[in-house]
Amino acid sequence: MSTTTSSIPSTMRGVLCTAIGDPSVLSYRTDLPVPQPTTGQILIRNSYAGVNYIDTYFRSGIYPSPKPEILGRDGEGVIVALGEGETYGLKLGQRVVWMGSGGYAEYSAVPALHVAPIPDGIPETIAVASLLQGLTALTMIRESHHTKAGEWCLVHAAAGGVGLWLCQLLKALGARVIGTASTPEKIAQAHGAGAEKMINYSTTTSADLVAQIMELTGGQGVAAVFDGVGKDTFDDDLKVVKRKGTVVSFGNASGVVPPFAISKLAPKCIKLLRPQVFGYIATRQEFTTYTAELFRFIMENKIEVKVHKVYDLQDAQLVHEDLEGRKTMGKLLMRV
Ligand SMILES: NC(=O)c1ccc[n+]([C@@H]2O[C@H](COP(=O)([O-])OP(=O)(O)OC[C@H]3O[C@@H](n4cnc5c(N)ncnc54)[C@H](OP(=O)(O)O)[C@@H]3O)[C@@H](O)[C@H]2O)c1
Structure with missing residues (x-):
């Protein structure tokens, strides 16, 4: 790790998907290891984890992935460490939104390529409700x-x-x-x-x-x-x-x-x-161009971003039940 803020703990809170199965395989833990950013990655301390339908595919096995794993493809938080290599001018302490993996947790190590600083005009939860x-x-x-x-x-x-x-x-x-x-x-x-x-x-x-x-x-x-x-x-x-x-x-x-x-x-x-x-945002240029356009839509009030509900991280099982039960409209978030 090349640059870090002072105090990053060794363990964290998060939700582990322990096996393929129904929502009961999602287990809230307080002793998960904090990930280390590898080359080209950034460590984020999350304030919100996004929930997407794809999370249910990984949990249920429609999309194969090794278990146990931490689900979650997007989040909002603050940069606390920068890995070696290209990190696109991102800085410690910056408020950012990201796409990657391992979002249902206090800390996520994610590719710098898919991390975007949040413009000042965009309030809390809206960037993470929008990005993916x-x-x-x-x-x-x-x-x-x-x-x-x-x-x-x-x-x-x-x-x-x-x-x-x-x-x-x-x-x-x-x-x-x-x-x-x-x-x-x-x-x-x-x-x-x-x-x-x-x-x-x-x-x-x-x-x-x-x-x-x-x-x-x-x-x-x-x-x-x-x-x-x-x-x-x-x-x-x-x-x-x-x-x-x-x-x-x-x-x-x-x-x-x-x-x-x-x-x-x-x-x-x-x-x-x-x-x-x-596949459409595989390069930094594609990601930043589309993200800038997306943020413009929000800041110019051309889009209303609908958050269905902000759940607690401990309620991940309920979040999946609600999503698969067709009870939701708009984006689901978990407060970390
Ligand atoms: N290809 C990509 O890169 C990409 C990226 C993001 C999302 N996605 C896909 O986009 C779709 C929407 O994702 P989302 O996260 O925004 O979820 P979502 O649309 O908020 O939730 C799924 C919705 O699908 C409808 N649905 C129809 N049949 C269903 C069934 N048998 N069981 C459950 N839901 C059913 C429900 O709406 P009604 O009750 O109105 O039918 C439900 O609310 C998902 O298929 C997701 O995998 C793809």
């Missing part, structure tokens, strides 16, 4: 499908963390959003975020959903589908996307999309992508 989900939405509307004003887009789980970002950013670009959600409360929330038309996909048959979207779009279908739901919605995505349109499949909240014959894409010349946000 906001960058996911922003990179998808810029790169997965270069969205244009006036075109129709379909956003599934439109009241979720990424969903609310997509609704607002697409509206800001002048696109027209059709959203889906499972409750009247979620439908109202997504409407407020800019979705012009909402469909409750838990009370609508698949045939009805397709018919409504085709009618709204004058029989053409949507230019792009943004789908983080996966298994339950994928087949309909191919029906409602227009000729030469794009299906962006970016998650598996209902389960993984099963293998399918690519010839299904042929009749309408559909473009299909399965992006991940880290």
Whole structure:
């Protein structure tokens, strides 16, 4: 470790995912070793840990990873140590937001490449509520499908963390959003975020959903589908996307999309992508460019960042139950 502040303890509080399983495998501990930053890493003392749907995939084994492990892909806190190597001018004591791993803990050692100083105008919790989900939405509307004003887009789980970002950013670009959600409360929330038309996909048959979207779009279908739901919605995505349109499949909240014959894409010349946000921010320049744009949206009040709830770190099991139980809207955070 090249540079540190004076007092970093050897143990810390955190939540260990002890095995693959249901939320009961998440164990709150007070004796976890504080990680050491390796080359190119920075040690952060977290004030908030972000929670993302991907955390449930690592816990349940949908995405394989060695156990035990500390989950958590984003956080907000203060830099307390800089590792050797390139640390992009970041400084001890700076208030930052980060993307990486090991967030459900007091300290996280994370790649400097994905650490951003928080601008003064952005209040506590908002940067961490924005970074991963906001960058996911922003990179998808810029790169997965270069969205244009006036075109129709379909956003599934439109009241979720990424969903609310997509609704607002697409509206800001002048696109027209059709959203889906499972409750009247979620439908109202997504409407407020800019979705012009909402469909409750838990009370609508698949045939009805397709018919409504085709009618709204004058029989053409949507230019792009943004789908983080996966298994339950994928087949309909191919029906409602227009000729030469794009299906962006970016998650598996209902389960993984099963293998399918690519010839299904042929009749309408559909473009299909399965992006991940880290692939769009792999260089420091990409990360800082998109992060600066994201922060601008927030500081210019063009986006309202919705935090569902700030939980305590000890309540990680409940956080996962609420997220998988579809009880949440917007971003979930844990106070560290
Ligand atoms: N590719 C990437 O880089 C990337 C990055 C970030 C997130 N993601 C993906 O984006 C999606 C959204 O992530 P998020 O963190 O913002 O979560 P979220 O949308 O806040 O939560 C997931 C939502 O999915 C909906 N859903 C539909 N079927 C479900 C089911 N069977 N079980 C549980 N939920 C179901 C629920 O909304 P309703 O109740 O309204 O249906 C639920 O609230 C996830 O698939 C995540 O993996 C991908």
